[in-house]
Each structure stands twice: as structure tokens, then as C-alpha cells.
Amino acid sequence: MTALTDLNKEQMNIVFVGHVDHGKSTVIGRLLADTNSLPKGKMEQIRERCQKEGKPFEYAFLIDALKDEQAQSITIDSARVFFQSEQRSYIIIDAPGHIEFIKNMVTGASHAEAAVLVIDADEGVQENSRRHGYLLWMLGIKKIVVVVNKMDLVNYSQEVFDKIQTEYSAYLAGIGVKPLFYIPVSGREGDNVVFPSKSTSWYEGLSTLQALDSFTKEPPLTNQPLRLPIQDVYKFSTYGDSRRIIAGTISSGSLNQDEELIVYPSGKRTTLASIESFNTPKQETAIAGQSTGFTMRDQIYTHRGEVVCKVGEATPAVSTRMRVSLFWLGKQPLTTKKTFYLKLGTAKERAQIETIHNIIDASDYGSVNGKTEINHHDVAEVTFKLAHPIAFDTSDKLPDTSRFVIVDEYEIRGGGIVIEALPDEESQLREDIFLRNQKWIRSTVNSEQRAERYNQKSSLVIVTGPKGVGRKRLASMLEQHLFDSGKLAYYMGIGSLLYGVNADLKRNQTPGDWRENIRRFAEVAHLFLDAGMIMIVTAVELTQADLNIIKAVIGEEKIETIWLGEDLTTDITYDLIFHHYEPLEEATVSIKRLLQDHGVIFKV
């Protein structure tokens, strides 16, 4: 019986793909039968039933029969059929039946390590032969066996086989795929499925099973750079647990005690204090594939969506722009007008298509047409533009952190891989900040100690809005109020910098200066915050782009944005808004409450 595979044997997940009626079920049936992987008496039972019903026996019936058994609650799983060779156990994920649905094929294939792609010798290369070949490439499956089935129908003709191999190889080469094997097969007659065939004397290669057995399992990615997409930051304070644990699954590399870590996209640095686990001896190390968690020496602010990397190893890309290859499963077309969510690792960001480079036709995948929208089952190369930067890799470097799915109206409607990281307007700034963080001489007094001494957390309060609504008065009042209650607060108008730090910019006004003004202001604020102060700043009508620069320099968690003015005249996102008819005293109290809610100052 196949239900309980031998656990001591190596296991490999494989998937069968190919055009409808090209004989996937027959080849699988043959594999099961010729490897003795069927329940006792199953073959005889099916033969008998066929005889009774007056139809010829077919190996494809075996799959259906296994499903019937399942309905009678015997432990064979139709979605996961097993067969064994001397070498290992194979699990066929999502065996035929519902495989005709592309999304099921993709679901199954994305968990497979190797694939058997079946092409009918008589019918030749068809639409789904091409589509599935393309999808295998995109899903990152490199161990591909192309089985040219039904060779008995073409008299085992080498000519037919060669023609299909030539045609299909040329197509796959165009998308950068090189199958490891082409095998002439008859599922019905059993040629070259498990046993080498006498009917194909011109073929000297391996049988399908031998080809599968020749694959070696992919080694874990432990020797690659560390990538740990953060799933969550836990602080379960119940029963006196004070650990703050960064949790996630290591997609590549390893994590070790006392290592210097860097978290992207923020670029913050810390040191690993301890690897945490439940009901195990103390762990000194964790490796690729493990779900793990760790505590940090310096409590940096980080969150789900960021990626933990190691100082000194290859860094991921950080950007809002990337060139990708994607497949689209949505019934409605994907256009440049649509806004959707991109999920990559644990990051989830709003995104849009900036440019459609090309759309490969669903029915033949060879030609590129002039379409401007991506239709159901199309494959396309596009550039994405995200609302906020994320950390990622390209598919030639690391598999997990270069794969994404597209979520549209709550549904996963597409997926793909990142081909190239593209720069955005903040690229230079980000690099400068990463370098700054690297070179920064860290004080022995850490931010928690300062927070404890000053009884406040450092923070930047930005008061912005149109001219003449009382921004400066509000900021002054807030400064006075905080000062009077014993806080370290400092108010500075952004304009004050113009004649000091930014005097050179003021002197030779050139385009792009505004961004540099903002950047310098943010660096100044960063110093004040690093020293533990609450800084209040006023500026006229800041935009979201301005705020993004400040966030990149300081860290988003330390900023409170207040809009003062009747109407919101820019695209900025704010924490509080005041329409100027409110008395400023009341606004001051509201801001104080906001600071309390965000844990900057404490409630008395």
C-alpha cells in the first residue's frame, strides 16, 4: 500500500503538466503500476471492472480508482499520489483531475521540485505545452523531464520525436529554459516509463523514472546571504515574559549568536542577543527553512514586512521600482490604471504598473503583440511602482525573496518574479543613509537609557499647512507646554536652516534644492532625536514626497505629522488635522494626547 511512504527514504515532490488529453494520467498510472506502488489487487480489480463494462482497460483509470477509494475513506490522497523507486519516494502533487485549471496547476507546481511535461507525439506542441513550460520557468522549477507520449501512435518514429524536440527546445530556449531530458514514451504500452523500451532502439537515454532518479535534491540555501522576512515582532507580556522577539522563517542563509544584523528597507543595525525557541535546548544557530525568532541587543524599531540581513553579506535591493515577469489569473484585465497589492516575502505594498514592456500571447507565447492590457492567463514583462519601498532580490540571486503575488480585491490574481531592481528618486538618499548608519559611531548610552533618564521618547512633531494659519504660534505653544511639564523639547522653523546649514543652497539656487533642503533638515532633526529630544518643526505645505525623505532619514516611527488649516492642500498623510477655527490651546492638548497615545510622553 502506498499510503504511508517509507519515512527513511528521501522524498521529492513532482508535478505533471501538459496539454489536456496528452496522457498525464496514463503516464502516472503506468508509473504507479510498474513501480508496484498500487494497493494489492487494484490492477486486477480495475481490469475486471473494465471487462464487465465492456471497455478497454486504461492506465488512466487507476487515478480515478484511487480517488474512489478515498471516498470510501481509505488513506490514499488523490491530490497527493505516491510512488516509489529504489532511490526515493515521489509525491505527485495535484495529480490530474483538476489540473486543467491553471491556478491549481500553479498551486501544485509551486510546491514541486521537479516536473514532468507531457506532449502528445501525435498532436505535437499545443497551447498548454507552451504555457506550462513558461510557468515552470517562472515558478523556478529547473528539473524538467519532457515526455513525448503516445509514441505507439506514431510507430515509434524517431523523426516525429526529433521534430517535437527541436520545436519545443527552440520555444523553451527563447524563454531561457533547458529541459534536462526529452524521452520518447508510451504510457499505454509502458515504453520508457519505468523500463527502457525495445521499440525505441534509436533512443539510448534514460527512462522517465531513471531520469527522475538522476535528479539530486536542491541543497538548502544555508550558504547564501541571510534573508529573514519578518512575520511579526512579539512581546507577550503575560506571566512576566519580557522578551521582545523578532519572528520569521529564514528563507536563505543562517542566523547565529552575537552576529551583526541589518534590517531592510530601514537600514537599521543591531546585534543578535539570543535565538529563541520553545521546548528545545538553547539554540546557537538557525538555518534556511527554519521558522525561528530572536532577541536583539539594541531594541531597534522594526516590523512585519522588513527583511533581516547580515552585515557584511550581499544586500537586497531596496526600491519602489522593479522590472518583473508575471502571469495573470484574473478574469478582468490588468492595466496600468489598476491599483493592487504586491506581496513579496512578508511585505505587502500598494502598487501599480508603471510600464508594460511586453505581453506574451497566451495562445502561443512566442509572439509579442501590441496589447496594452494583460488578459486572463497572459504572461507579461512590466515595471512596477510601489507606494513605499520594500526589500527584495532578483530571481537570479535568491528564489524566495524575488517571488511575489498580486492581490486584487482580496484575491491572489497573479504572481511572478523580479528580474531587475530599478532605481527610484530616493535611491541615492537611501544609499547615503545606509552608509551613514554604517559609519555612525554608536554611543555606549543607548536610546532606552536616554528615554528612561529624560522620561520621554525622542520624536519629531511636524506642524505643516498653508501660510498664515498659526503654525508657528501652535509650535511655540506646544514647546512651552512640554517644557513647562519637564520635557526636553525644542522648536525650530524649517526656514531657520536657510541662513545657516543651508546658506550655500540659498546662495546658489538650483533646481532640486528643495529636496536637499529637506534632507539637511532631516539630518539635523536626526541628531536632535538621537540625543533624546522632542523636536518640533514648522514648514509650509509639506508634501508626501517631502515626508518620505524625512521618514527615510529619521525612521517613520518617530514622526508625528500635524496639519493646520481649513483644507488639506497637499497629498501628505497626517496623524492629526486642525481646522484653524479651533483655539490653539485645545490643539496643543490634542497633540499632547497624541504623544501620550504613541508612547512619546507618559500619562500622569
Add this chain to the structure above:
Amino acid sequence: MGHLDELESRSVHILREAYANFKNLGMLWSMGKDSTVLLWLARKAFFGHVPFPLVHIDTHFKIPEMIQYRDELVREMRLTMVVGSNFEALEQKNTFPDGAVDRLTCCGLLKTQALTQTLNGKGKRLRYNHDTHTYEEEINPQAFTGVIVGARADEEGSRSKERYFSARDRQNEWNIADQPPEFWNQYKTDFAPGTNVRIHPLLDWTELNIWEYIKRENIPTVSLYYNQGNGRRYRSLGCYPCTVPVESEAANVDEIIAELKVGKFANIAERSGRAQDKEDGGGLEALRREGYM
């Protein structure tokens, strides 16, 4: 990493995804070996904590040892425990075999309907009070938007078609033919308001894996699984009118593993002692479409 480590890692990953994405999350705990392994995996995922309530659908026909074991673990692990029942059906005696209905109807009322009412917050729910050590009626029970369930793909046909994250609509129904794609380790964690989601972290585990993990982790299990000297034990736990023990000498975890690997159960389905599975061919799939676990 060994096979059990891989299974554990994937399950932990899924549990953390669930916790990160659902506000009102709960986990079904039947006190059986599968959902107890699930409870253990939650403690793995959350470093000793179980940061959401456990939910038990009490049919009031459970074998008494199960309830005793439940409350012992609740106290020991300081679990948040919520219990729901179909009190109406119980009062009206719409039960099997003592009442007027057949097995499947009984399952439908005491399990499926009780579950629906418990999860949507419309039915009466009890919650364990760790100070008074009693169950008290919950005031203003909230609907669960995500429910973690210990179903395994190898249990029986309909479960093998499940996804790790599986949506049920307002009527708690499951559309098997049109399920969302689930690729790499990206799951469908976005849901329209009004849908609730079943999360299946144990989908890839087999019965043997479960026992090997129980052994490795030394997980406390209910005594009914072991032969106490009368040559009988339960292989699968349920309600006493519909669950029969199997003939077996296995008195501890090691002996159960040996029995599954090479012994008498190597080729026999786990749920063969569950009568409701056999009542009609597609019985369980029909029940599951309506929300049965």
C-alpha cells in the same frame, strides 16, 4: 533538517501568518491528537504562549476523559478556553441514538450547527475563568474571522482538496471547485468583510507524523489512545455513540508508532472507527461544505 522539522517549520510559519493577518482568531481544539499537536505548534510559534482562544465544540456526548484532560491542560498552560454547544438541539433531544435523528443529522446539529453558531458569536459561549476555575457565559461574544483547524490531507477524500487558507462565505460554505491559488509561501490572507477563514497548518502531516512528533516533543495526550489492559484503544476520538475503540495492544506512543509503521494498522484508514463517514458515500464532503471540520 529532518522531515518532522520541515513539517513543524511550515506549520509554525502558517500559524504566524494567521496571527499577523486576523484580528479575531481562534483555534479549534477537540482534545484529539491532531489538534493537540496543533496547540503545541502554537506554543512553538509564539514561544510558549497561545495568544488566541481555543474553541471546543462540546456535543455533550464526548468521552468523559476528554473533558477532564481538556480542563487539566487549560489550567496548566493557562489557556483561554471557549466552549460552544448546540444547547437547543440538546434540550430538544435531536440527538443520536437517544433522540429522534440519525447519525449524520446528529453530527449536523451538534457539530456543524454548533460550530457555526459558536464561531459567528450568535450562540451561547462559555469561557474558562482561571480565578474561579469554572466556565462562565461569555458576555457579548465576538465572531471569529479566522479559525485554525487541525485537518490533515491524508484523513479522507474531501480534506485532501483543502488549501492552507480556505475561505468560507457568510453561510459558512466551501466552494471546492473555485479555490484561490496558493503558491510558494504566499497564502490568501485578504478577505472581504463577512467571510471567515479556515486555516489548516497540519495539511501535510500524516497520522504517523503526528505520533512521531508527539513522541519527539513529549506532548501530553489523553489516555484513551492507549490500551489500558483490555486490549482496546481509541485510534480516533469523537462522541461515544459513534466512535468505537480498535483492538490493539499498543499501550504507549512507541507501540502506536510501531503499529502504524509495520503492524496491523499500516494499511487501514484511521477513521475506520468513525461510523458517520460510512453513512453515505459523499457524507463527509457534504458535511464539510456546510462547515464541518
